[in-house]
Amino acid sequence: MAVAPGPSPRAQSAGFWLYWAHLLTLFGIAISNILLGATIILSPWLGRREVLRCRRNRWILVALGAYAALLGVSIATSVEPATSVRAITEVFNLATLWLALLLVAGEREVRRIVDAVILLGTAQSGIGLLQYLAAGGFQLDQRIRGSLSHYMTFSGILLLAGLLLCAQLASRSHPGGRFGWRWMALVPINVALFGSLTRSAWVGLAAGLVVLLIFGRRRLLLAGAGTAVLVVISFLPHQAVMQRVTSIFDLSDAANYDRLCMAYAGWEMIRERPLLGQGPQMVQERYPIYRHPTAPRYSVPHLHNSYLQLAAERGLPSLLAMLALVVVSLRRAWRDFRRQGGRSGPRADLYVGIFCSLAGFLVAGLFEDNWNDTEVQRIVLFLLALPFCLGQSRATVGEESEVSEESTPPPTCQHSLRHLRVRN
Numbered sequence: 001m002a003v004a005p006g007p008s009p010r011a012q013s014a015g016f017w018l019y020w021a022h023l024l025t026l027f028g029i030a031i032s033n034i035l036l037g038a039t040i041i042l043s044p045w046l047g048r049r050e051v052l053r054c055r056r057n058r059w060i061l062v063a064l065g066a067y068a069a070l071l072g073v074s075i076a077t078s079v080e081p082a083t084s085v086r087a088i089t090e091v092f093n094l095a096t097l098w099l100a101l102l103l104v105a106g107e108r109e110v111r112r113i114v115d116a117v118i119l120l121g122t123a124q125s126g127i128g129l130l131q132y133l134a135a136g137g138f139q140l141d142q143r144i145r146g147s148l149s150h151y152m153t154f155s156g157i158l159l160l161a162g163l164l165l166c167a168q169l170a171s172r173s174h175p176g177g178r179f180g181w182r183w184m185a186l187v188p189i190n191v192a193l194f195g196s197l198t199r200s201a202w203v204g205l206a207a208g209l210v211v212l213l214i215f216g217r218r219r220l221l222l223a224g225a226g227t228a229v230l231v232v233i234s235f236l237p238h239q240a241v242m243q244r245v246t247s248i249f250d251l252s253d254a255a256n257y258d259r260l261c262m263a264y265a266g267w268e269m270i271r272e273r274p275l276l277g278q279g280p281q282m283v284q285e286r287y288p289i290y291r292h293p294t295a296p297r298y299s300v301p302h303l304h305n306s307y308l309q310l311a312a313e314r315g316l317p318s319l320l321a322m323l324a325l326v327v328v329s330l331r332r333a334w335r336d337f338r339r340q341g342g343r344s345g346p347r348a349d350l351y352v353g354i355f356c357s358l359a360g361f362l363v364a365g366l367f368e369d370n371w372n373d374t375e376v377q378r379i380v381l382f383l384l385a386l387p388f389c390l391g392q393s394r395a396t397v398g399e400e401s402e403v404s405e406e407s408t409p410p411p412t413c414q415h416s417l418r419h420l421r422v423r424n
Helices: 009-027 029-046 049-053 055-076 081-103 107-135 151-169 181-195 199-215 218-235 239-246 254-272 283-290 306-314 316-339 348-364 374-390 411-420
Strands: none
Touching (some): 009 029, 009 374, 029 081, 049 081, 107 181, 107 374, 151 181, 151 374, 199 239, 306 316, 316 374, 348 374
């Protein structure tokens, strides 16, 4: 009996470039949304659906499905379902993860998308530095944001792009030789990140660099030391930056105390409804009910903590599902990193980039609701899929294999990819 072959190489290539473009165009979320929508609609003709049944990809899809299902449950059981139903649009965003499994295969394609994220960060940093020059300095009331709608989104993208870039520069495995434009991008991304005056991103950067030091090589010391010197020299004259740095650990700082009050309110919301939460979009609506009596603000848009926000809105099971996505991805990345030679492996920069960028994102999430930031979340969803994309191959549909330690797909995927062949 004949089995229909998968999409042609040309169709698969079109699917990949559509996916690539939706991440590169995050500078304009409307454009990115159009491209993501087109990719979803065309995905049955562009991607190999068999890879979604691959045993290797099972647990990341289970975690994603659980997270999406719990979103639906939290909407249905919300204290105000009519308000919470607007959060259903996050399902559209979550497509970034499963589409990566469907459309991105092998090292070459993964590197192209990582480079797109770095290019996005570089372009945004350039726009942000022009805004700095126009404003005559870094100011809290005129914080640079690139072409994005919010300075938190700006700093979140620069954080991920900067850590991915540092992982490349610190590794010998990257095939880009002397890295060319990547070295030139290092300084503007980091200068603009500090210029955003976003303390949560600074703390995330520090966490990511610690992870990078654990996995990196001596080259990191040179790259890191040079960048640090340039950044310090750049910011020494700027009083606003130094005040933000010194206020990070100051509990008497008004913004820090406000975050403590948000944490108190979030914990009260969780205690009342630990399994189902108050409902998506309901934290802002119900914050005045749970706020601490001494809280500086009567109302807040969110709790400035991704984990408290998710648990308060949707319950602890939803928080566990989100963390399961991270754990499953990091476990796969760690196993493949070790199996392929660790720091000396041919893809070490990609695996180390996953480790340090997710570490930076997770630590920054303690002080900012970055998980619910659409542009940042899409990049993170791709990073969660990255180790699984590296374990896939297009060899069975006519392209040269790029996968795994040599040129064959991992054994766990053979049974799924075998169905792509035409049999009698």
